[in-house]
Amino acid sequence: MRLPGIDRLGKARLAFDHDLTLGGVFERLAELAPDRVLVDEVGGARRTIGDAADQVAAWAGGFAASIEPGEVVVIATPNGYDQLLLCAAVSRAGGVPAPINDRLRPDEVAHIVGDAEARLVIRTTDDVPASDGPLTEAVPAAAKDVGAVFYTSGTTGMPKGAQLTHRALVGQMNRMALIPSGAIDEAAFSLPMAHIMGFVVALGLAYAGIPARFMPRFRAEPMLDEIETRRCGIYVGVPAMYRMLLDAGAEERDLTCVRVWISGADAMPEELADRFVAMGALLTLPGGRHVGRAAFVEGYGMVETGGSGAFKFSLPGLPDALRRVGVPVPGYQTRVVDDDGNEVPRGQVGELQLTGPGVLKGYRGDEAATGAVFTDDGWLRTGDLVRRGVFGAFTFEGRAKDIIVRGGYNVYAVEVEQALGRHDAVAEAAVVGLPDDRLGEVPVAAVRLAPGAKATPDEIITFAKEELTSYKVPREVLIVDELPQNATRKVRRDEVKALFA
Numbered sequence: 001m002r003l004p005g006i007d008r009l010g011k012a013r014l015a016f017d018h019d020l021t022l023g024g025v026f027e028r029l030a031e032l033a034p035d036r037v038l039v040d041e042v043g044g045a046r047r048t049i050g051d052a053a054d055q056v057a058a059w060a061g062g063f064a065a066s067i068e069p070g071e072v073v074v075i076a077t078p079n080g081y082d083q084l085l086l087c088a089a090v091s092r093a094g095g096v097p098a099p100i101n102d103r104l105r106p107d108e109v110a111h112i113v114g115d116a117e118a119r120l121v122i123r124t125t126d127d128v129p130a131s132d133g134p135l136t137e138a139v140p141a142a143a144k145d146v147g148a149v150f151y152t153s154g155t156t157g158m159p160k161g162a163q164l165t166h167r168a169l170v171g172q173m174n175r176m177a178l179i180p181s182g183a184i185d186e187a188a189f190s191l192p193m194a195h196i197m198g199f200v201v202a203l204g205l206a207y208a209g210i211p212a213r214f215m216p217r218f219r220a221e222p223m224l225d226e227i228e229t230r231r232c233g234i235y236v237g238v239p240a241m242y243r244m245l246l247d248a249g250a251e252e253r254d255l256t257c258v259r260v261w262i263s264g265a266d267a268m269p270e271e272l273a274d275r276f277v278a279m280g281a282l283l284t285l286p287g288g289r290h291v292g293r294a295a296f297v298e299g300y301g302m303v304e305t306g307g308s309g310a311f312k313f314s315l316p317g318l319p320d321a322l323r324r325v326g327v328p329v330p331g332y333q334t335r336v337v338d339d340d341g342n343e344v345p346r347g348q349v350g351e352l353q354l355t356g357p358g359v360l361k362g363y364r365g366d367e368a369a370t371g372a373v374f375t376d377d378g379w380l381r382t383g384d385l386v387r388r389g390v391f392g393a394f395t396f397e398g399r400a401k402d403i404i405v406r407g408g409y410n411v412y413a414v415e416v417e418q419a420l421g422r423h424d425a426v427a428e429a430a431v432v433g434l435p436d437d438r439l440g441e442v443p444v445a446a447v448r449l450a451p452g453a454k455a456t457p458d459e460i461i462t463f464a465k466e467e468l469t470s471y472k473v474p475r476e477v478l479i480v481d482e483l484p485q486n487a488t489r490k491v492r493r494d495e496v497k498a499l500f501a
Helices: 005-017 020-034 049-064 079-093 108-118 171-178 196-208 220-230 241-249 270-279 367-373 413-420 457-467 493-498
Strands: 037-041 047-048 071-077 098-100 121-122 145-149 159-167 186-191 211-216 235-236 262-263 282-284 289-292 295-300 310-313 326-328 334-335 349-355 380-390 394-399 401-405 409-412 428-435 440-449 476-478
Touching: 005 071, 020 049, 020 196, 020 380, 020 394, 037 220, 037 289, 047 049, 047 241, 049 079, 071 079, 071 108, 079 196, 108 295, 108 310, 121 380, 145 409, 186 220, 220 241, 235 241, 241 428, 262 270, 262 428, 270 295, 282 476, 334 380, 334 394, 367 380, 394 413, 401 428, 413 440, 413 457, 413 493, 457 476
Parallel strands: 037 211, 071 098, 071 121, 098 145, 186 211, 186 235, 235 262, 262 295, 401 440, 440 476
Antiparallel strands: 037 047, 145 159, 282 289, 295 310, 310 326, 334 349, 349 380, 380 394, 401 409, 428 440
C-alpha cells in the first residue's frame, strides 16, 4: 500500500517533469499508483493504470517489429479508450500516431492516410502486429519531437495534419498532477478520442488521478443516467452535448453531484452554462456556509494549440464582465492585433494570437499552410476575433471567417447566435452570411427548436429585433430538424449556407 505522503511527492515530481513523452506516460503513472482506476468504459473494460501500462507495452512490442522510428501509423479504430492507448503504444515504439475519427467520410480517411504517408493503418486492435513480447523501454525521443499528428476537423475543407510535440501533448498536462488524489471521485465524458479535446481530457484526468467514466458514443439520456447514478463530480462535453442533455430533461434530474462542468471545442452560450451551474452542487465551507454553486469552466483551444490556450471561469455571483473574460493558460502568451499586425488598444477588437508550449510544430507536408498560420515573429494566428482587456484578458467576438459585413458594418455570427438562443423555443442556431447586391452580405439563420417547442420564423425575427441592433437581425430564419455537423459536432457553415440556396 502506497503512503499518501509518497503519493503526493511522486505527483509533485510528475507535475514538474517537462521531458516526459507520450510513449512513457502510462509507465510513469503506473510507477506511482498501478492499482488506481484509470477508466471504467461504458460497454467496455475497467482498467487500472497498471493494466493500461501493460497493454501499451504489449502493443508497442508489435509496432516496434513493424515500423521504423518516425513513421506514421494511422489509428482508425472505433472511438474508445483503446484509441488513446494505441497512440501511446505507437509512440513507445518510436512511431508517430495519427488518430482519426471513425465517423469521417471515406474520402476524408483516404486523404489522411495518403497525406500522412502512413506505414500502417490500424482499424481494430486485432490489426496490431504480432510480437515476441512487450517493449519494456520506450524508444528514446525528445520532448520537442513530433509526438502525434492530429488532423483538423475539416469544417472549411480537407483536413490538415497538425504536428504536435510530446511537450504539447504531455508536458502541458503535467500541471494536472498537482490536483490532490481523491479530490473528485469520477469524471464523466463522451468525446472523440481522436479529437484533441478528448485526447487531452483523458490524459489530464489520468495525471490528476481522477477515474474516468467514458462513453464511446454520446447519448443524452444514458449520459444523464451515468452522472446521476454514479454521482460523478465532473462532466466534460461540447456545447452541442449540453444542449442535448437539456433536451433530454437534465433539469428534472438530480445532478447536484457535479462540482465542475467543463466545455470546449466551440463557443458556449452563457445562458446555457448558467442553467447547468444551477443544476450542480451547492458548495459549502467546512462550517456549513454556502459559497455558491458548481463552477463552469470553458476551455479555449484548437488542434493547433494542443487543445489548450485560454479558459473562461463562470460562477454565479461574479460580475457579468468577469464571467465573460478569457485568460491565458499558464505558459501561454496572448496578443490582440489589427490587420496590419499592430496591437489594438484596450476595448478594441482584433485577432487573437498565441504562443506557448502546445503550439503546433507545423502542418505535415504543407509548408504554405504552416507559413500562413504563423507570423514572421513566430506567433500563431488563431483566426479568432476578441476584444482586448487588461493583463492579457479578452472577450470572444467570433471567428474572423464568420464575420458578416452588412453594408460596411461587421456582424459577428456568434453574437447573433447567442441572441437567438435566448428565445425560449430555440435550442440552437447557426448564422451565416449570404451575398446581397446592395449590402454586400446579409445575415441569415438556421434554427433548431427545442423538443415540443413551437415558433415561426417571423416570431424569431421579431424577437431578434428586440435583442439586436437592426443591422445584426437575420433577414431570413429557416427552421430545421438538425443543424449539419461534422464528426466533432461543430456546425458545417458551408452546408448551412446551402440550406438557403
